[in-house]
Amino acid sequence: MLLLAENIQKRFDSENVLEDISLEVNEGEVVVIIGPSGSGKSTLLRCLTQLEQVNSGRIEINGKLMVDTVDGRAVYADSKTLHEILLDVGLVFQNFNLFPHYSVMKNIVDAQVNVLKRDKEEARTIAMELLKKMNLSDRGDAYPCELSGGQQQRIAISRALALNPKILFFDEPTSALDPELTGEILKVIRNLANENMTMVIVTHEMAFAKEVADRVIFMDNGLVVEQGTPEELFGNTVNQRTKEFLQRYSDI
Amino acid sequence: MRIDNVPIDLLLKNMLSATGTVLLIFFLTAILSIPLGFVVALARRSRFKIISIPTRIYQLIFRGTPLMLQLFFFMYGPFYIFGIGFGRFNACIIAFVINYAAYFGEIFRGGIAAIPKGQYEAAKVLGYSKFQTFMRIILPQVVKHVMPATGNEFMTLVKDTSLAQVISVAEIYNVATNAGARYFSTVPLIVAGIFYLVMNTVVEMAFKLIEKKLDYYRT
Ligand SMILES: Nc1ncnc2c1ncn2[C@@H]1O[C@H](COP(=O)(O)OP(=O)(O)OP(=O)(O)O)[C@@H](O)[C@H]1O
Ligand SMILES: [Mg+2]
Numbered sequence: 001m002l003l004l005a006e007n008i009q010k011r012f013d014s015e016n017v018l019e020d021i022s023l024e025v026n027e028g029e030v031v032v033i034i035g036p037s038g039s040g041k042s043t044l045l046r047c048l049t050q051l052e053q054v055n056s057g058r059i060e061i062n063g064k065l066m067v068d069t070v071d072g073r074a075v076y077a078d079s080k081t082l083h084e085i086l087l088d089v090g091l092v093f094q095n096f097n098l099f100p101h102y103s104v105m106k107n108i109v110d111a112q113v114n115v116l117k118r119d120k121e122e123a124r125t126i127a128m129e130l131l132k133k134m135n136l137s138d139r140g141d142a143y144p145c146e147l148s149g150g151q152q153q154r155i156a157i158s159r160a161l162a163l164n165p166k167i168l169f170f171d172e173p174t175s176a177l178d179p180e181l182t183g184e185i186l187k188v189i190r191n192l193a194n195e196n197m198t199m200v201i202v203t204h205e206m207a208f209a210k211e212v213a214d215r216v217i218f219m220d221n222g223l224v225v226e227q228g229t230p231e232e233l234f235g236n237t238v239n240q241r242t243k244e245f246l247q248r249y250s251d252i
Numbered sequence: 253m254r255i256d257n258v259p260i261d262l263l264l265k266n267m268l269s270a271t272g273t274v275l276l277i278f279f280l281t282a283i284l285s286i287p288l289g290f291v292v293a294l295a296r297r298s299r300f301k302i303i304s305i306p307t308r309i310y311q312l313i314f315r316g317t318p319l320m321l322q323l324f325f326f327m328y329g330p331f332y333i334f335g336i337g338f339g340r341f342n343a344c345i346i347a348f349v350i351n352y353a354a355y356f357g358e359i360f361r362g363g364i365a366a367i368p369k370g371q372y373e374a375a376k377v378l379g380y381s382k383f384q385t386f387m388r389i390i391l392p393q394v395v396k397h398v399m400p401a402t403g404n405e406f407m408t409l410v411k412d413t414s415l416a417q418v419i420s421v422a423e424i425y426n427v428a429t430n431a432g433a434r435y436f437s438t439v440p441l442i443v444a445g446i447f448y449l450v451m452n453t454v455v456e457m458a459f460k461l462i463e464k465k466l467d468y469y470r471t
Contacts, residue, residue: 049377083379086377091377093370093373098374100469100470101469144469145469160377
């Protein structure tokens with residue numbers, strides 16, 4: 001098991017954004033998280049990628065314990081372990097968050113060289129391969145501001161992949177894109193799934209979720225309401241809240 | 253040669269040597285107050301109130317009172333308090349540096365605040381340390397962001413050097429008023445104006461050049 005999260009709770013001020021979330025992700029699995037706005041999907045990903053600290057619960061990634069709860073309080077691992085765990089995960093943001101002052105090439109190379117201490121030439125070779133895979137071989141010298149949203153997102157995915165994460169998280173990777181550009185990102189994710197990349201994807205693209213997911217999780221109000229195979233959830237769920245949520249998408 | 257009874261070559265000779273003083277004040281202030289301004293900006297952003305609040309009070313005092321008074325304070329204050337002073341030129345530099353660090357602190361604070369949170373988050377998840385994130389990701393973007401305001405501040409600094417005359421530092425304005433009084437003429441003041449204008453033209457062009465160099469990307 002690559003990721004194990006148990007009884008995650010997260011409060012902002014006094015509001016319980018994550019009530020009690022448990023989640024398992026196996027190696028090579030593609031898990032898609034769906035749910036209404038404000039249900040805590042982003043917060044969950046942010047807790048798993050150390051951008052937020054949980055209030056209680058237990059998270060284990062790639063066999064390393066990130067946080068556990070002792071006497072009702074969340075206790076995090078030492079900073080060395082936390083750094084190692086960070087290197088096992090990648091996160092793709094809704095709005096890309098590329099480094100605007102770095103060229104495309106440098107965006108992909110910089111962390112390899114400065115975080116992983118990889119040799120510069122090796123890092124460049126890895127970046128070139130990724131760019132080729134993303135169909136952006138000729139854009140290495142461009143700056144992010146010169147690229148379309150879809151191209152920027154493909155660079156952001158390359159930047160994450162360059163560090164060889166064990167598990168890749170996506171938080172609505174196509175939401176900031178024009179509809180005609182979402183296809184190119186979904187294609188990239190589909191290819192990654194075919195290469196057995198372990199992924200956790202938050203998305204509102206239901207057709208895509210149905211197609212790419214090994215398992216779908218429906219979240220509402222900080223709780224996992226239901227999870228199962230795409231057939232189980234999209235086909236014939238008996239859960240009333242899931243039904244109502246999916247209804248909104250089939251209406252469109 | 254004389255214009256309006258003023259011996260121009262003598263005036264220019266004195267002005268040029270005074271220009272040396274002005275440039276010295278300018279460069280010393282710039283070199284010292286910019287790093288100090290960064291420290292001030294970071295102190296202002298500190299989550300420890302014991303650091304951020306005194307820093308804010310310091311900025312309020314030095315941005316909220318005339319530089320002229322601050323020059324007097326650093327010139328004569330130490331005499332009253334400790335019975336020993338810094339010396340005329342040192343007092344002048346200390347006042348300028350502390351004053352400008354307060355302004356730069358405010359400019360840099362704004363520049364750092366303008367960098368989107370997503371930049372820190374992307375860097376963190378990629379495994380950059382806090383120090384690497386600041387030096388490699390945040391600072392370069394801050395530099396671009398603060399460049400126009402910094403250029404503005406530098407042009408003000410050139411003109412503010414004229415205030416050093418209140419503690420009798422022999423800078424351009426000081427030389428001009430002395431010559432003006434001796435020869436009953438406004439010519440020295442006009443020449444002084446031209447000197448400031450020439451210096452600021454250089455500053456302005458330098459900053460335009462830097463801004464153009466940083467124009468290779470947009471945020
Ligand atoms: N930093 C924060 N401080 C306070 N409240 C927050 C913070 N981040 C998120 N929240 C709140 O937590 C709740 C869940 O937010 P979250 O962004 O996780 O939802 P989401 O499921 O990702 O929604 P969406 O589909 O709109 O992206 C919301 O009510 C939000 O206002
Ligand atoms: Mg969200």
